[in-house]
Amino acid sequence: MISQTAEYALRAIVYLADQCDTPQTTRQIAEVTRVPAGYLAKVMQGLSRSGLVRAQRGLHGGFTLAVPPKELTVLNVVQAVDPLRRIERCPLGIVSHQSLCPLHRRLDNAVAMMEKSLACSTIAELLAEPKRGTAPKPLCAIADGR
């Protein structure tokens, strides 16, 4: 439903948000979030180009969040790396551009619902979640140390 790449991006962003302002290397992020390091590098490039993340090269370099977690929604992250496309016009492309057929109007509406759902949670909220007993941290694995 949501791409693997987007999943990886979200894990990385959540981790960065939790480590405010101290740069994290690709290797560090990869280990904690359990994402293949080589591929994560690509994903981070995407996040960097979209401006969600700042990259710093050289010794003591790494990535830091470029946007306040309170102003960053789950949707923002997804759209940055792997945009979910609304249905602009019927795939058959014959009928008018302005109005969708009944079928595709509903399909598009479903995507809209999804967008709305993803847009109403900020990264900050994920980290602030009440931590009673289970799954204290968003990253699941981060929770139990290592």
Place this chain on the structure above:
Amino acid sequence: MISQTAEYALRAIVYLADQCDTPQTTRQIAEVTRVPAGYLAKVMQGLSRSGLVRAQRGLHGGFTLAVPPKELTVLNVVQAVDPLRRIERCPLGIVSHQSLCPLHRRLDNAVAMMEKSLACSTIAELLAEPKRGTAPKPLCAIADGR
């Protein structure tokens, strides 16, 4: 967002619903819905196995809808050919099975919203839509003859 295969399946189902009870061949369906005939054959097999559609071999054979359009939702069709998977447990798989972490609880919720949205339209509703001016039929292309 929704797979190509599901899109094809929906077009075929809508068309069958519109041609109540007279069997339509793969070729016929393919032409009207503009789906590659060879591939449509595969998709129809899937729909047949899921029981949404009845297949009749031999001369004057073809496919007919096996479920009343009023009882068939868009979601039913999507799930039949290309199920959207809810998130059962955190991908990192370390934390408890019963509760998702804040991040994945929200991602799963987004999928749930999508399901809900797709589940609340029946195929019959698509065909019954008020036809004022534009996009009179769900299949867009079907609308203008041919």
Place this chain on the structure above:
DNA sequence: CCTATTGTGGATGTCAAGGTCCACTTGTCT
């Protein structure tokens, strides 16, 4: 200036979804 560290970009590999083909089976009609 030199070296170690870190991100960047390109080439390449792998695999499942989408798509094509064809031989085979099932059914109808004469």
Place this chain on the structure above:
DNA sequence: AGACAAGTGGACCTTGACATCCACAATAGG
């Protein structure tokens, strides 16, 4: 029975997402 019209199943091809690897550019520290 024979011929034709359908769906069925398997083999195969193509493409894009996911993933790996490596040479290169930038930066900090000595």
